[in-house]
Amino acid sequence: MxxxxxxxxxxxxxxxxxxxxxxxxxxxxxxxxxxxxxxxxxxxxRPRSLWSDAWHDLRRNPVFVISALIIVFLVVIAIWPQSIASGNPLACDINKSQDGPAPGHPFGYDTQGCDVYTRTVHGARASITVGVCATAGAALLGGLLGALAGFFGGWWDALLSRISDVFFGIPIILGGLVFLSVVTSTTVWPVVGFIVLLGWPQIARIARGSVLTAKQNDYVLAARALGAGSTRILLRHILPNAVAPVIVVATIALGTYISLEATLSFLGVGLRPPTVSWGIDISSASTQIRDAPHMLLWPAGALSVTVLAFIMLGDAVRDALDPKLR
Structure with missing residues (x-):
């Protein structure tokens, strides 16, 4: 065997x-x-990450749900305004000037005899386009410059800080009156460019401080000790953990930029006709508020709801991403 x-x-x-x-x-x-x-x-x-944990909280936050639904609705009508307002916002009948609500025209008519409902719906496109594009541009430019300044420091950090101080000293409304008064374009891009020009320093300061904090963490020091290069450390370890404050500030700033566009259009230096904008309609209705208050009520109400929705969304995102509030 x-x-x-x-x-x-x-x-x-x-x-x-x-x-x-x-x-x-x-x-x-x-x-x-x-x-x-x-x-x-x-x-x-398994333990959840910061983003999955934040999404878990946001789904159960009624403020986030309500504001997100409002924003989705506004984005939809900004892309497809014909879905709920099939009329032409530039088609006017002077014989109906300042008339009140009528069948098929629930918001009445403005001074030129244009349908206020149609213009209010179509005005969402310009306002939201300015807000989204200006926020994206300011976040990308300010986030990039702030991250580089916080990571490398030295003369780059000092130069960025001094340039930021110069832009912080320029009043936004006064700067808009000077900068946009010489622009003859009727598109949204001059307004977007101006907002990005004066909006990036705030986000750059936030990104710089967030990168400075993340740079001192143990996992960054360990990656550097293992021989990781600066580019890998910045892109792989620092930015994913430092981007949350930038997202919060940018979300809140989006609503502010929409109101800034309306303010500049109200003053006559922002968007100009034939562009349809809430700021333009509010400006034309302000002189007739006693005789035809409906001309001012609806575009101003749409602007207020939009700005409030984005600010509420930013507050909800801030609460979800801030570990101190858990």
């Missing part, structure tokens, strides 16, 4: 169990107690 192998030798099996076998048996036994298939941990028991 063949001799028993070493694995079949009871003495050796006991010896192995006495040395490391006991720990192996304990580990095997522990795996059988962990929920999940094949001894793997249950995905529900």
């Amino acid at each position: 063949p001799e028993p192998s070493s694995a079949q030798n009871p003495g050796e099996a006991v010896g192995n169990a006495g040395a490391g076998g006991t720990m192996d048996l304990a580990a095997t036994e522990a795996e059988t107690l962990v929920p999940g298939r094949g001894g793997e941990p249950d995905p529900g028991d």
Whole structure:
């Protein structure tokens, strides 16, 4: 008969169990107690990341849900205004000047005899386009410059700080009156460019401070000790953990930029006809507020709801991403 192998030798099996076998048996036994298939941990028991944890909180926040639904509705009518207002916002009948609500025209008519409802719906496109594009431009420019200044420091940080101080000293309304008064374009892009020009320093300051904080964390020091380059450390370790404050500030600023566009259009230096804008309609209705208050009520109400929705969304995102509020 063949001799028993070493694995079949009871003495050796006991010896192995006495040395490391006991720990192996304990580990095997522990795996059988962990929920999940094949001894793997249950995905529900794994710790959530900052973003998944924030999304978990946002879905249960009524402020976020309400503001998000309003914003989605505004974005839809900004892209497809014909879905709820099939009329032409530039088609006017002077014989109906300042008339009140009528069948098919629930908001009445303005001074030129244009349908206020149609102009209010179509005005969402210009206002939201300015807000989204200006916020994206300011966030990208300010976030990039602030991240580089916070990461590299030195003369780059000092130069950015001095340039930011110069832009912080320029009043936004006065700067808009000077800068946009010489622009003859009737599109939204001069207004977007002006807002980006004066809006990036605030986001750059936030990004700089966030990068300075993240740069001192242990995982960044460990990556540097292991020989990781500056580009890898900045893109792989610092930016994903420093972008949350920038997103919060940009979300709140979006509503502010929409109101800034309306203010500049009200003063006559922002968007200009034939562009349809809430600011333009508010400006033309302000002189007739006693005789035809409906001309001012609807575009001003749409502007207020839009700005409030974005500010509420920013507050909800801030609460979800701030670990101090947990």
